Amino acid sequence: GGVLGVREGAVLLGLSERQVRRLLVRYRLEGPRELLPPAASRFGQSAIDNRQLTIDNPPMPADCLFCKMAAGEIAVPRIAENDHAFAIRDINPRAPVHALIIPKQHVPTARDVEWTHGELMAGVFMLATEVARIEGVSQSGYRLAFNVGDAAGMTIPHLHLHLVGGRKLGPEG
Numbered sequence: 001g002g003v004l005g006v007r008e009g010a011v012l013l014g015l016s017e018r019q020v021r022r023l024l025v026r027y028r029l030e031g032p033r034e035l036l037p038p039a040a041s042r043f044g045q046s047a048i049d050n051r052q053l054t055i056d057n058p059p060m061p062a063d064c065l066f067c068k069m070a071a072g073e074i075a076v077p078r079i080a081e082n083d084h085a086f087a088i089r090d091i092n093p094r095a096p097v098h099a100l101i102i103p104k105q106h107v108p109t110a111r112d113v114e115w116t117h118g119e120l121m122a123g124v125f126m127l128a129t130e131v132a133r134i135e136g137v138s139q140s141g142y143r144l145a146f147n148v149g150d151a152a153g154m155t156i157p158h159l160h161l162h163l164v165g166g167r168k169l170g171p172e173g
Contacts, residue, residue, distance in 0.1 A: 016114055039061050066158035070104040082124025087131045087163075096166030097135045097142065101128045107159040110146040130161050137165035145172070 006017050006041040068074045070086060079099055090098040101124050107113060113121065125144075132138040142165030147154040 066102050085127045095164045099163040101161040108157045109147045
């Protein structure tokens with residue numbers, strides 16, 4: 001019953017109004033009600049990707065490779081993981097150590113990070129520190145970098161942090 005606006009949808013989903021608007025555009029939905037499970041609760045199955053929806057587990061694009069890895073639908077060897085992110089080796093390494101730190105929550109790019117992602121981003125950086133230790137570059141040094149958009153070489157539209165090391169690194173760009 002009743003019209004559910006973006007503001008009300010944001011409250012029910014535990015997202016910002018901006019995030020709700022982006023989801024509506026991304027999935028070509030009529031309104032926030034379509035993001036909610038049938039009982040109009042933020043908990044239940046997502047009609048888009050069949051995952052359990054919670055504040056910390058919003059809808060994800062059905063074709064996102066990293067989301068499928070995070071959900072365990074695609075098995076991939078993990079270097080390490082925590083509650084917020086997991087780390088894998090890059091399939092096209094640019095240095096002896098080249099890992100990707102991938103948030104478990106879908107955020108398309110660094111330009112989409114909001115204040116509400118603070119804990120998620122802390123988890124990403126804490127995991128990067130752990131991966132650097134595991135990979136043996138913690139003391140010698142390493143580079144952390146986000147690619148944003150096609151011109152930067154981003155190939156998968158899901159935020160991920162590159163950890164590169166194991167040799168002397170020159171300037172990039």
